[in-house]
Amino acid sequence: MNAVLQYAVQGLAAGSFYALAALGLAIIFGVLGVVNFAHGAFYMLGAVAAAVLLDTLGLSLWWSLLAVPVLMFALGVVVERLLVQWLLRLDPLYNFLLTFGLTLVLVELVKQKYGVSGLPYKAPDVIEGRVDLAGVGLPRYQLFVFVFSAAICVLVWLLMTRTRVGMIVRAATEKPELARALGVNVGRWVTPVFGFGVALAGLAGALAAPFRAITADMGSNFVIILFAVVVIGGLGSIVGAVVAGFVVGMVEAFGQAYAPRFAQILIFVLMALIILVRPAGLFGREEVSA
Amino acid sequence: MTQSMAPQVSEAEAPAAATEERGSALRWVLPAAGLLVALALPWFVYPPVAMDVVAMALFAIALDILLGYTGLLSFGHAAFWGGSAYATGLIATHYGVPFPVAVVGGALFAMILAIPVGYLSVRRSGIYFAMVTLAFGQLVYFIAYQWSDLTGGENGLQGVPRNFFGIELVETESFYFYYAALPILLLGMWAAWRIVHSPFGRVLVAIRDNTPRARALGYDVEKYKVIAFVLSAGLSGLAGGVFAISHGFVALTELHWSTSGEVVLMTVLGGIGTLWGGILGSFLVVSLADYLTSSGFDGTDLVTGAVFVLVVLLFRRGIWGTVRHYWLVWQQRRTTSRRTSAGSDPPGS
Numbered sequence: 001m002n003a004v005l006q007y008a009v010q011g012l013a014a015g016s017f018y019a020l021a022a023l024g025l026a027i028i029f030g031v032l033g034v035v036n037f038a039h040g041a042f043y044m045l046g047a048v049a050a051a052v053l054l055d056t057l058g059l060s061l062w063w064s065l066l067a068v069p070v071l072m073f074a075l076g077v078v079v080e081r082l083l084v085q086w087l088l089r090l091d092p093l094y095n096f097l098l099t100f101g102l103t104l105v106l107v108e109l110v111k112q113k114y115g116v117s118g119l120p121y122k123a124p125d126v127i128e129g130r131v132d133l134a135g136v137g138l139p140r141y142q143l144f145v146f147v148f149s150a151a152i153c154v155l156v157w158l159l160m161t162r163t164r165v166g167m168i169v170r171a172a173t174e175k176p177e178l179a180r181a182l183g184v185n186v187g188r189w190v191t192p193v194f195g196f197g198v199a200l201a202g203l204a205g206a207l208a209a210p211f212r213a214i215t216a217d218m219g220s221n222f223v224i225i226l227f228a229v230v231v232i233g234g235l236g237s238i239v240g241a242v243v244a245g246f247v248v249g250m251v252e253a254f255g256q257a258y259a260p261r262f263a264q265i266l267i268f269v270l271m272a273l274i275i276l277v278r279p280a281g282l283f284g285r286e287e288v289s290a
Numbered sequence: 291m292t293q294s295m296a297p298q299v300s301e302a303e304a305p306a307a308a309t310e311e312r313g314s315a316l317r318w319v320l321p322a323a324g325l326l327v328a329l330a331l332p333w334f335v336y337p338p339v340a341m342d343v344v345a346m347a348l349f350a351i352a353l354d355i356l357l358g359y360t361g362l363l364s365f366g367h368a369a370f371w372g373g374s375a376y377a378t379g380l381i382a383t384h385y386g387v388p389f390p391v392a393v394v395g396g397a398l399f400a401m402i403l404a405i406p407v408g409y410l411s412v413r414r415s416g417i418y419f420a421m422v423t424l425a426f427g428q429l430v431y432f433i434a435y436q437w438s439d440l441t442g443g444e445n446g447l448q449g450v451p452r453n454f455f456g457i458e459l460v461e462t463e464s465f466y467f468y469y470a471a472l473p474i475l476l477l478g479m480w481a482a483w484r485i486v487h488s489p490f491g492r493v494l495v496a497i498r499d500n501t502p503r504a505r506a507l508g509y510d511v512e513k514y515k516v517i518a519f520v521l522s523a524g525l526s527g528l529a530g531g532v533f534a535i536s537h538g539f540v541a542l543t544e545l546h547w548s549t550s551g552e553v554v555l556m557t558v559l560g561g562i563g564t565l566w567g568g569i570l571g572s573f574l575v576v577s578l579a580d581y582l583t584s585s586g587f588d589g590t591d592l593v594t595g596a597v598f599v600l601v602v603l604l605f606r607r608g609i610w611g612t613v614r615h616y617w618l619v620w621q622q623r624r625t626t627s628r629r630t631s632a633g634s635d636p637p638g639s
Contacts, residue, residue: 035417035420035421083599083603086603087602087603090606091416092416092417093363093416093417093420094602094606096363096365096417096420097554097558097598097602098598098599098602098603100551100554100598101555101594101595101596101597101598101599101602102595102599103595104548104551104591104592104594104595104598105591105592105595105596105599106595107591108589108590108591108592108595111589112589112592220547220548224424224425224428224547227424227425228425230421231418231421231425235417235418235421261436262436264432265429265432265433265436268425268428268429268432269429271425272410272426275411275413275414275422276413279414
């Protein structure tokens with residue numbers, strides 16, 4: 001029983017992390033209709049940035065969690081203005097391919113600069129060690145990841161549902177034509193939303209810096225899992241991305257406990273089952289004339 | 291409205307009309323020239339690299355059956371290329387059969403693998419299809435990674451033999467092996483050409499251009515898509531099998547999504563929906579990578595990625611697509627001017 005509880009808590013921690021990482025992907029798709037393949041590369045850049053900030057300026061994790069999203073937002077704006085915007089009117093597959101090419105470039109650049117071995121990262125002492133929660137031992141850092149990611153998810157949700165900006169963004173997602181007709185300048189929000197999604201990816205990367213190996217390839221397989229997450233949740237659905245993030249986290253935690261060899265495979269099997277039963281995903285809308 | 295990735299109908303239909311009008315000259319000259327180049331290639335290029343070029347060309351052509359003619363971007367085709375490479379390697383290692391038999395076995399394996407993957411993936415279209423196939427490709431990758439007793443895991447499948455009826459020249463010299471393996475790949479290309487120009491292929495184009503109409507005409511759209519997917523996987527498998535035998539070794543990379551991406555790049559660079567463009571794409575990408583590696587530059591992905599970005603931004607028709615476009619424009623202009631000079635058209639029309 002205790003073991004099950006342990007895995008459940010681990011699953012929640014991993015799930016909240018997946019939810020945070022998938023959130024940016026879902027928001028960008030929702031507003032721009034772009035599936036951002038480079039999301040994994042931006043996640044990797046976030047972790048690398050945190051490591052470099054610690055190494056050169058001595059900025060601790062706390063400051064990185066603030067500084068990295070700002071830097072990544074700026075990078076996102078540049079990428080959108082320079083590259084992504086030219087293809088927004090075309091088939092979304094073109095931007096998928098563009099961001100794929102961008103991924104190759106970014107990963108290779110980091111490889112050339114920092115090599116293939118991992119960058120070191122030292123987490124603050126406060127979150128070292130383990131805590132005891134109702135008889136369940138848990139690394140303190142995992143608890144922090146859970147609380148932090150969940151808080152960000154709630155904040156984003158509040159931003160989207162309770163503020164004027166969120167209302168505009170949701171309107172632009174769901175009924176762009178109508179939003180335009182009502183005088184909302186949808187185009188104005190495209191660049192900041194892309195930057196925001198990239199910032200979320202970078203934030204997830206910075207958060208991952210203390211517990212994952214920081215290498216150029218750290219985002220390569222991660223982004224595919226995120227794709228599985230948003231396919232399970234229903235692409236374009238923000239709630240779906242968060243819920244599916246937790247589901248995948250749970251599957252991974254229990255998979256690793258009972259069938260470690262199949263933990264990664266199980267995620268994709270789950271995705272196959274969802275497609276079989278509900279092609280649009282848990283929270284997705286059915287495609288028109290698919 | 292978003293502009294579709296596939297070429298416009300008029301452009302796809304026009305070449306047939308153009309060649310018919312011009313008689314059979316172009317229809318025979320181009321394949322003959324291609325065949326000559328294929329036969330001469332190992333004299334000018336290091337034979338194993340020449341083999342890579344032709345194998346990857348068939349892979350890109352197989353992908354184009356889906357991307358260009360069915361309107362489906364598969365981002366998981368490494369599963370079939372690499373899956374067949376492993377199957378071919380295992381058959382060749384354990385049964386010692388002549389390599390063409392192993393390659394056919396590998397291709398069959400790829401087709402069997404493609405049935406469930408295709409069945410599930412065609413339930414989504416457009417960008418969703420790309421993501422779902424990508425995820426299934428990764429699933430196959432993880433299975434091969436974990437099942438290291440069979441696949442050798444990260445070390446890859448080593449020492450794949452190259453049996454060919456005891457003819458030693460073919461078995462040891464890559465120059466002669468090239469000529470032994472070339473017919474398999476050419477046969478695959480011919481099959482691809484037959485597929486897209488058959489009535490079946492016309493239905494695929496109809497599905498690409500207007501799915502609801504094809505459905506309304508009574509075609510079982512999903513069934514056609516699955517069949518196209520399986521055929522494409524089989525041809526990819528043929529290419530992957532030859533690749534495995536040629537290298538005598540199968541690496542896990544063959545199943546990785548970066549391989550799926552590479553073949554998409556070749557197809558897009560050559561021209562989506564042009565079929566033969568894949569040959570040009572393969573030639574450029576493979577020889578570029580070979581040139582960069584041999585000149586000591588270890589950042590091939592940097593160049594590949596940049597080419598990808600530039601092609602998608604500025605050169606979406608691809609090489610063959612661009613040539614065809616201007617050829618058609620020229621043809622059209624010539625026809626109109628001829629008509630005008632003959633006076634068959636009233637002036638100003």
